[in-house]
Structures are given as C-alpha cells and as structure tokens.
Amino acid sequence: xxxxxxxxxxxxxxxxxxxxxxxxxxxxxxxxxxxxxxxxxxxxxxxxxxxxxxxxxxxxxxxxxxxxxxxxxxxxxxxxxxxxxxxxxxxxxxxxxxxxxxxxxxxxxxxxxxxxxxxxxxxxxxxxxxxxxxxxxxxxxxxxxxxxxxxxxxxxxxxxxxxxxxxxxxxxxxxxxxxxxxxxxxxxxxxxxxxxxxxxxxxxxxxxxxxxxxxxxxxxxxxxxxxxxxxxxxxxxxxxxxxxxxxxxxxxxxxxxxxxxxxxxxxxxxxxxxxxxxxxxxxxxxxxxxxxxxxxxxxxxxxxxxxxxxxxxxxxxxxxxxxxxxxxxxxxxxxxxxxxxxxxxxxxxxxxxxxxx
Numbered sequence: 001x002x003x004x005x006x007x008x009x010x011x012x013x014x015x016x017x018x019x020x021x022x023x024x025x026x027x028x029x030x031x032x033x034x035x036x037x038x039x040x041x042x043x044x045x046x047x048x049x050x051x052x053x054x055x056x057x058x059x060x061x062x063x064x065x066x067x068x069x070x071x072x073x074x075x076x077x078x079x080x081x082x083x084x085x086x087x088x089x090x091x092x093x094x095x096x097x098x099x100x101x102x103x104x105x106x107x108x109x110x111x112x113x114x115x116x117x118x119x120x121x122x123x124x125x126x127x128x129x130x131x132x133x134x135x136x137x138x139x140x141x142x143x144x145x146x147x148x149x150x151x152x153x154x155x156x157x158x159x160x161x162x163x164x165x166x167x168x169x170x171x172x173x174x175x176x177x178x179x180x181x182x183x184x185x186x187x188x189x190x191x192x193x194x195x196x197x198x199x200x201x202x203x204x205x206x207x208x209x210x211x212x213x214x215x216x217x218x219x220x221x222x223x224x225x226x227x228x229x230x231x232x233x234x235x236x237x238x239x240x241x242x243x244x245x246x247x248x249x250x251x252x253x254x255x256x257x258x259x260x261x262x263x264x265x266x267x268x269x270x271x272x273x274x275x276x277x278x279x280x281x282x283x284x285x286x287x288x289x290x291x292x293x294x295x296x297x298x299x300x301x302x303x304x305x306x307x308x309x310x311x312x313x314x315x316x317x318x319x320x321x322x323x324x325x326x327x328x329x330x331x332x333x334x335x336x337x338x339x340x341x342x343x344x345x346x347x348x349x350x351x352x353x354x355x356x357x
Contacts, residue, residue: 020103024110030059049073066113075315078163080226088225095143098223116212121247124208131273136220138277141200141233149199152229154189160307167314188300202231207243234293238301254321256328267291288346296340302333
C-alpha cells in the first residue's frame with residue numbers, strides 16, 4: 001500500500017513524518033522525493049500504538065530499505081512518560097538490546113526494522129522457545145539500568161485508579177467496583193512484597209507480540225519498553241504467564257482463555273531455566289519459591305491491566321474491546337484472590353485449571 005495519501009498512516013503531522021523519513025533515508029545514501037515510492041504495511045496486534053512497516057527502494061536499486069514507524073496511541077501519556085520511555089529505548093540500544101532509534105516526530109518515532117519473526121501465541125507454549133524467552137528475560141533483568149531502584153507498580157496503580165474514576169461513567173464505576181480498589185491496592189502492597197524478592201528493571205509487558213526470534217540464530221529480542229520500570233521479577237514472570245491466556249490475532253482478540261493458563265510444571269520449567277541463566281544452579285526450593293511469588297503477583301497484574309483496559313476504552317481509538325478485556329481481568333482478580341492470599345504454601349504439584357490451590 002503506497003502512502004501517497006495521509007490517511008494510511010494517521011499521523012497528526014504527515015509532513016513532519018515525511019521529513020524524518022527523508023532524513024533517515026539520506027543517512028543511508030537514499031533520496032525520497034516521491035511519497036508514492038514508499039510502501040506501508042500495518043502490523044496487527046499492537047494495543048497501545050499503531051505500527052507500520054515502511055519500505056522503499058535503495059538508491060542503487062539492489063535492495064529494499066525497511067523501517068518501523070510507530071504512531072503513538074491517543075491518550076497513552078496517561079500510562080507512562082514518553083520521554084522516560086525514549087530514554088529506556090536508547091539505553092537498551094546501547095546495551096545491544098532491541099532496535100535502534102532512527103528518528104522522532106511529534107506523535108511517533110521511526111525504529112530499526114529487526115529482521116526476525118514476531119512470536120505467536122502458540123510460540124509461548126513451545127518448550128524450546130519458552131526456554132529461550134526465560135533466559136532472555138533473565139538477561140534483561142540483569143541489565144545495568146539508570147534510575148532509582150524503586151518499585152513503581154503501586155504508585156502507578158493508584159494513579160491509574162484515580163484516572164479511571166475521573167473518566168468512568170457511574171455505571172462502569174459500579175460494575176468494576178472502583179470504590180473498593182484503593183483498599184485492594186493498599187492490601188496487595190502490604191501482602192505481596194517480601195524481603196527475599198528480587199527487584200530488577202522489568203519489562204512489565206512481555207506478551208508474545210513484544211518478543212521476536214531470529215529463525216536462523218534462534219536469538220530472542222525483546223521490544224517495546226513503554227511499561228518498563230524497576231519491579232519485582234516475580235511480577236514480570238506473573239505478567240508473562242498471564243499473557244499465555246491471550247491471543248491478539250483472532251477475530252476476538254480481547255477474549256482471554258484462562259483454561260490454557262500454564263500449569264504448575266510448565267511454570268516451574270520456565271522459572272528453572274530463568275534461574276539457571278549464566279550457569280547458575282538453582283535449588284528446587286528456590287524454583288518453588290519464585291513460582292509461588294509469581295502466582296501471587298498475578299493479582300497485581302490483573303488490577304494493572306484491568307485498569308489499563310478501563311482507561312483505554314475511554315481514550316484509545318484502536319479497534320479493540322478494552323472494556324470486555326478489563327472485565328475479564330477483574331473477574332480473574334476477584335475469583336483468584338481468596339485462594340492466593342489465604343495460602344502461604346509453596347506449590348506441591350496440586351493445581352486446578354493450571355493454578356496452584
């Protein structure tokens with residue numbers, strides 16, 4: 001699809017985008033004079049931004065240049081600070097992680113196109129690929145990132161709750177029990193953190209669409225750091241496990257299937273590989289403890305993405321049923337809370353529908 005019209009890529013500054021693309025092309029010795037020479041392909045599955053692959057013929061005609069254009073979603077500044085996210089992006093690039101930042105414009109940016117395949121929902125359940133993800137997650141957590149080592153999760157939840165209350169209709173506020181959530185957040189903040197838990201710089205959104213694999217080298221690349229922050233590693237693991245219930249490339253991408261939430265042995269296998277990174281030899285008790293902690297942190301994860309869904313339903317124009325997504329997340333929170341908070345037992349292999357009981 002050629003982008004001669006400004007409708008394909010709905011940037012509020014199409015001329016600005018054109019100039020940045022021309023500057024990127026110039027860095028590579030190319031010249032873009034005619035926007036008809038550009039080919040744009042929208043990439044599905046993004047829930048916060050709109051993402052496009054942009055191609056143009058190189059000057060010598062022997063190859064095709066590829067970049068990724070990311071148009072920021074409406075209202076997403078509610079969820080994270082864009083300047084902080086760009087700093088994280090640039091720091092990751094210096095660490096040799098993820099794509100390079102090629103250019104910025106007022107409501108988006110241009111990134112290096114990574115020649116790798118974005119994972120599918122099924123890939124997360126492939127034991128070999130899952131092991132690669134576990135090792136890569138530990139490598140990500142071991143990166144030396146700037147900033148205070150402070151768990152932002154609880155402040156973020158409170159801020160999002162306040163925003164949801166300000167946006168919601170009376171009907172939605174009642175359905176989602178928003179008046180009770182401040183106490184739930186306070187309770188989780190007291191209950192979940194433990195002295196033994198490790199705090200690292202976490203991705204916080206490790207769904208399959210944010211993971212890429214090079215089919216030849218089997219190298220894993222983690223992308224998209226909008227929600228990244230210092231956090232307990234148990235939360236990042238919990239988020240990844242919860243994402244195994246999702247498939248964003250179906251006719252009903254908002255529907256979650258918790259009957260396929262990973263079972264205890266699958267989670268233990270992932271955690272064992274995670275803790276074994278760089279030649280470490282974790283004990284079974286260490287594996288079991290982290291699996292146990294991650295399962296409890298699914299509660300915070302359900303609140304996180306539930307509030308995200310409520311807010312997104314009011315501010316984001318992407319074609320996705322955010323309200324129904326939020327509804328399922330809160331249903332999981334309330335149904336799982338009693339068993340997860342009333343048990344301090346380390347998992348022993350007994351589980352129902354994939355969850356420890």
